[in-house]
Structures are given as C-alpha cells and as structure tokens.
Amino acid sequence: MTMDPVAVSVKGESVVRVERLVKRFGSRVVLHDVGFEIRAGEVLGFIGPNGSGKTTTIRCIAGLMRMDAGNVRILGHDVHADFERAIAQVGCLVENPEFYKYMTGLTNLKLFARMYPDVDASRVDQVVVRVGLENRIRSRVKTYSLGMRQRLGIAQAILHRPAVLLLDEPANGLDPEGIRDLRLLLRSLADEEGMAILVSSHLLSELEQLCDRVVVLRSGRVIGEGDMASMLAASGPVACEVAFTVGSPAHALEILGGERPGLSRLEGETVVVTCLREEVPEKVAALVGVGIAVLSVVPTTASLEDRYLQMAGGGGVE
Amino acid sequence: MNRARFRFLPLVGNEFIKPMQRISTFVMFGIVVLVGFLGILVSSLTQTTGATDSNGSPLTDRQILTDRIQQEQQAIQRQQSNLASLLDKGVYESIVGNDRLQPTLAPDELKTAIAETRFVISSSGQYLSIDQYRLDRGLPQSEDSTALGYAASQGWIVQLLTVFAVVLAAVGVASEFTGGTIRLLLTRPFRRWKILLSKYIGVYLIALCLLFLSVGIALLGGVMLRGFTSSPYLTFVNGAVHATPMIWIVLLRFALASVELLLISTMAFMIASVFRTSGLSIGLSLFLMFIGGTVTSAMANLGKSYDIPILQTLAKFSMFAYTDLSPYILRRDMASTVPEGSLLFAVTVLVFYYFAFVSIAFLGFSKRDVA
Incomplete structure (x- = not known):
C-alpha cells in the first residue's frame, strides 16, 4: 500500500503557501492578509503574543476553520477545494493535546493509524520510540502528565509521515529535558526527512535555538519575517532589564541615575534598571567604584513586545 | 498523480471501537442482560396455570x-337473531347481550345498529374460523402461550434500547467537541460528512x-418458560385463515419498535451535531420521546372537540403520531382499531422527519468552524 508518494520535497521548496488570509469573527477582523510560506526542511517559528492570531492561522491551514478570503495551498492542493489530498500531507497538533482519555496511548495511536492506508503497527511502534513514550504507551491517557500528552500529540502528528507538521505551542507543559528532546526531534525531522515544520510560540527564547526562520504576527498581521540569525543580528542592540542585588539599594539607585519611571526602580533589595546589554559592565564598575557590594547581577530578557517591534522595524523583512 | 484512496471502512471500525471501550457502553450491555433475565424471572413467578376442570x-x-x-357459535347465533329482528321490526337488542328491547330506532340510528351488528357477527366468525383451524390442526389455543409468543411480548425492551441509542x-x-479530540479527527484525509x-x-x-x-x-x-412450543400466527385474510410463521412476528415486533429508536436517536444525533453538547441532546430527545405521543394525541383530541383546525393539522403531521406503526401492520382481523390515514401517509411523514434530522445534522457538523 502506498499513499500519494510525497514528492520528497527538495529542501527549501515551498510546501505550504498561505496567501492573503483574512478571517473575521463576526465584525472583528482577526487575520488581515496573512501570508507566508513553509519550506521543506525548515523549522519556521511562528511568533506573536497571545491573541495575535497564531492559533487561528493554524486552524485555517489545517482546515478546521473557513477563511473569509485568501487561500492555503499544501503541495499545490487547495485546503478547501481539495481537502482530502491537501490534509493528507499535514500532521498537526492544535492547542492542547487531547486524546480519548479512557484508552491507552497505543489504542489512541492505532485509531489514527487506521485512518491512513500505509501506517502499520511497526510504524506506530517506531513513532512511539521516536517520541520517547515506549514505557508508558500501554497506560491509559488519563494517567499521563501534560508533557506525556504533548509527546503523544507529536506522535499522532508524524504517524503518517506528513510533508508538513503544524505545532501550536508544543513546548507548553514540557520540562527542560522534554523541550530539549522536542528540539532534537524536530531538527531531525526537518534535516533528515525534509519535513516542513511550523512551530508557534509566544516565547521567542523557546524558538531561538530551534528555528531557521521566523514569522512574527501581531494583531492579526505579519509584521516581520526572515532568517532567525539575520533577524537577531538586525534587531541590533537590545534593551534589557537588569536586576542588581546590592548591599545598599537606595545608594545604588542614586548612583545608577535615580528613580526614573520605566527605566530604573527599587524592588526591595534589588535595583532594576533598563539598559543596553553593553552598558552592564560600566554600571557594575560604577557601583563597585563607590564601594557598594554587588551581590548579583541578573539580566532578564528584553520585553517581547520590544523585540517584535524592533524586528518589524529592523529590516528583517524579505 | 494517482488519487490517494482513504478507505471509509476503518473509519466506521474506529467509531465502533471508541464507544465499545467506554465503561458506560459496557454498563448498557449489562443492563440489557439484567432486564432481559428479570423479565424471564417475573414471568416465571406470575405464570398462571390457567383454567382447570372439575378434577383440578x-x-x-x-x-x-x-x-x-361453542361460546363463539352461541354469540353469533344471538347476534344473527338480533340482526333479523332489526331488519324485520327495527327493534334493537343491545349487542352486549342483555335482552332489553330498545324502542324503535330512528332510520339513521337503525342503519348504524345494523352495520354494527353485522360487523360483530363477521368478526366473531373470524375468531371462530381461527379457533376451528387451531382445533383441526392440534395447535395451542393461543400463540401467546408459546415460546415465541413470550419472545414477541418482549418487544418493549426496544424502548430501553432507544434510551441507550440516544445516549x-x-x-x-x-x-x-467537549474533549477536544474533534481536532484530531477533522484533520484527517476525510471530508467532514464522512x-x-x-x-x-x-x-x-x-x-x-x-x-x-x-x-x-x-x-x-x-x-x-414454555419449552419448544410454537404455533403459527393466525390471521383472517380475504375470507380464509392465514398462517404466518411466529418467528416473523417476533422479528417484526422488534423491528417496528426500532422505528422509534431510529427516529429519536437520529434526532439526538442532530441536536448533538448542531449544539455540540450531549446534555441538551439527551435531555431534549428523551423528553420528546416520553411526552411526544401524549401531546400529539392531546392535540388531536382538543382539535377535534373544539374544532381547532391548526391543532388537528399539527397532530396530523406530528412524527409521534406514527412512530408506532404496528396498528397498520400487525392487524389480526378487521375488528382491530386502525388509525386514520394510510400506512403510506404514516411512512411518508416519518421519512420526511428522518431526512430533515439527517440533513440538519450533516449541515450543522460540516459547515461550522471548529475552535
């Protein structure tokens, strides 16, 4: 039994093409002319704050929602006009990974396997090992942690060797080890099997090490798109918040420029200052120079909103 | 490119497996077994030995x-003499059998009385023919007392199954929808209607x-309860006794009861597809199942008594007036009450409701967005 042979896509070839997607909920427009593509062999980061339309976009690509305008093509098949052939090439995990909780993980996977002509028992076993669930696959899903359900969610999505993998916030509920496993798995699916992978997240930091490219969504509009590396570089100096834990906080605040709303403030024993990363050493030096004991210096990441904006303006657009 | 073939049968298999793995389904099977055997137990306890002769x-x-x-022959004779006096003198002796003479009847009342008396003679004659048939062939005095007669009497269990089918x-x-698994189901290479x-x-x-x-x-x-006893189901058709194998009657009773099951559970299916909650679907379907018939006949009666055409029309086209088709089909003789309207009309109404339910279910399921 063979399926439509997945024209094992040439790396870099466009697999999913989203064009001028418009979606309204009543009179509210939640997606404005969203357009981008997912290419074979790449992991595309889909970034945006909560409510920016990431999940809605993914639902439209997966055919769960109708779009009001625009179209989605998967290997040339329109997702509405030619739903069955288009969706046969898609594996997806939209929102929380929900399963039939009264069945075992394996029974769940077998249900989905039965829906594809070329997925047999050995493929199911192979996928189970691949997501690292072999020890618990015969337990009922109701006993699974969120992390385990995420793994099972990935398993059902890759069961039929789709050309495209759509993952909505897959890192939710994963522990650091789980996140590392996920990263390795997705990398190998992209690099070795040439899958086109879309991973959404509201945390840029989650995606930095995983993605080849990113698309940034904000209020239903694509505000930036480009290479991960060049985008990070193009975003230029990034302001971040640094928390200085010091011996005499009040004095330190004075040395660092006094209380300035939005820039520096006192938080108990720590002074929190917003500055460029490059300025941190000189600030430490200033404090040490007047004899203040610096107990710790903890940079927190820049606010996401700022980085999105910088990316949008920073020329990271094709 | 050759077209990918995604087979439909495994999909049906899945939808059989899923409920079968739920405990609630297991409980349903348990209840059906329990109720079935409870029925047998009750019957064996209440089974009467019947009439006895002088020796006990x-x-x-x-x-x-x-x-x-003998009784039937006497009744027929009595009614025949009654009919003769009606035709002769226009005097009516009550058909119930008391000997009180009625005053001379008005012409139209006389007509009715003659028709009624003829009807009683004819139907008593049918019972007589059937009993004679039994006597001649050494059959049991009634098919109800046989093993298959008991089975046929258990058709009411289908009502219980209707409740289960609705659930x-x-x-x-x-x-x-409530479990969120719909997203895993709809992102497979099958159109939603499949x-x-x-x-x-x-x-x-x-x-x-x-x-x-x-x-x-x-x-x-x-x-x-009754061993391997059997008797054909006897009816009087076109002037002759007609024997139908009793097993057909057993199956027919269950099949006729399943008409209601099919319609009510399809309605539940429709409500669940449109509103995506099971509570409303189960509640509304079962509520209508239990009060639908009563409300329909109440509407019909009110409409008739107070001459309200709208109520009569509503009752005429109510699904619940026809969910029990047995009066149209299981007619033992012409004395059985036959509802107004034909079987064809009843079936037409049911088919209309069925297709309405199915269409709404599929439209509601296919057209709307899934969150």
Missing part, C-alpha cells in the same frame, strides 16, 4: 378451544448488537 387438572388446549368455539449518539458526537457518517453508522452497529442481544434473551426466555 389444567384444561388441555383441545378442551379450551372446544369451549371457546450513544449524543455522547459519540458531543464528547469529541467522519459524521462513520459515527452515525457506529452508533447503529452498537444499537444493533444490543438489539440482537435482547432478541436472543427473549427467545431464550421463551424456551426456558
């Missing part, structure tokens, strides 16, 4: 039949299992 031993079928035939249909559809159709078929595969189980228990109960 039970009457044989032959004795009972001979007695009954299966409602939960089968709505739980996919997904829903597989669910629909899955529900009835399980309902069919439950139905076979209850028929099986009813047959077993018949044999346990």
